[in-house]
Amino acid sequence: MTRDRHPRPLLAALAGLAALAPVYYLTEAAARCFRTGHAAFAPAPTGLAYLAAVAVIVTILSAWPAAALGCGVPLTAAGVLFALDLDAAMGLAATLPWARSGGLPWSPPDGAPWAELTEPPGTLAGMSGLYTLIGAFLVLSALPRARRRSILDG
Template identity: 70%
Template sequence: MTRENRHLVGAAAGVAALVPVYYLTEAAARALRTSNAAFGPAPAALAYLAAVAVIVTLLTAWPAAALGCGIPLAAAGAVFALDLNAALGVAGSLPWAREGGLPWSQPNGVPWAELSEPPGTMAGMTGLYTIIGALLVLSALLPGRLRSVLGR
């Protein structure tokens, strides 16, 4: 495979990883909010964040994939920080926004999101997308010897 093809495949892998990272991060933020309101532990949030950490670690091994996922996440975080109404409008148009969340995140058939709060709201408002996106972009910009152990 040529160098250009490797970069193209890496960018496509990063964009494909954007969907699970986006929704898993949102599920973790909602689980943290729920546990905080109930003043209890949040094992589901830990599981969601661990899944995000695994995906992010895999992406850091391939700079093109890290950029393919990190730039849109950082941009989403910036939109949430700068124009919340526009961000909520975009998030409301995403897949599964009208149904109240992803099927795997509905314990006992209860929707994970209120219909007025589309997926992306909680993680966007707390800055999680900005942090994860910035870390992915920075990992892609680091010299090869400082990148993930998986890339060696």
Template identity: 70%
Template sequence: MRRGGHALAAVAGLAAAIPVYYLTDAAARALRGGTVAFAPAPAALAYVAGVAVLIRVLTVWPVAALACGVPLTAAGALFALDLDAAVGVAATLPWARAGGLPWPTGPAPWAAPGEPPGTLAGTTGLYALTGAFLVLSALLPARRRSILGG
């Protein structure tokens, strides 16, 4: 990949970190709502599927996977090491006052008002797990990536 391709992949990876962050949080909140209601959570499946598709696309380009995985891993580490600081940072993110999601949620029971976006996904380790997967996929030798890619 040429230098311009690396820059484009890095920008794509950084841009993908935003939807991965919010979709992962939405999935965690929908799962919590399903657990609390003791009911199925089909929205959670849709959000997890969206995250899986984005991750699969990112793993094709190691630079994009790194550019998305490193911030997610850092967010996961911050939630694991200093929860108060992580919640404070999450409260400064866009849509923090709108229930934590960039799309309207209506009266959804899992959109807890006052809970900054990413709090549930961060405290459960989903960001650390997702970010670590992306970073490790980028660090695999090229011959292993081709086996994983089909």
């Protein structure tokens, strides 16, 4: 009996859905760090670290098409919602966990808030198009690869 080297599609899709929350919140944290750095005319190494963490997660997810779709489709949908109807997107984002506290999921409870309380998590990354770009990359990575043919082939 041989073992399949790839996870079953259902497990991979569930892994993609589980990765949605970290990708969503890390992308928003990176966007906020970059905004703070831009406003202070200072570097934002923390934002770069958050974005690097997102890149690692996205790279891992893109190895399995079902996982990439499990995370990419909802992320793209969130980005499209932010682009088309900002009020509805902000209303939906306000229902997410940690939306009222203004803190990151992994930050200590007494830590400084990372967001304005009137600005739900995901607002900045959604409005800037980051969710759409990352989600589209994941969806495109799940598509079957086209065979490359050389012009020298007969």
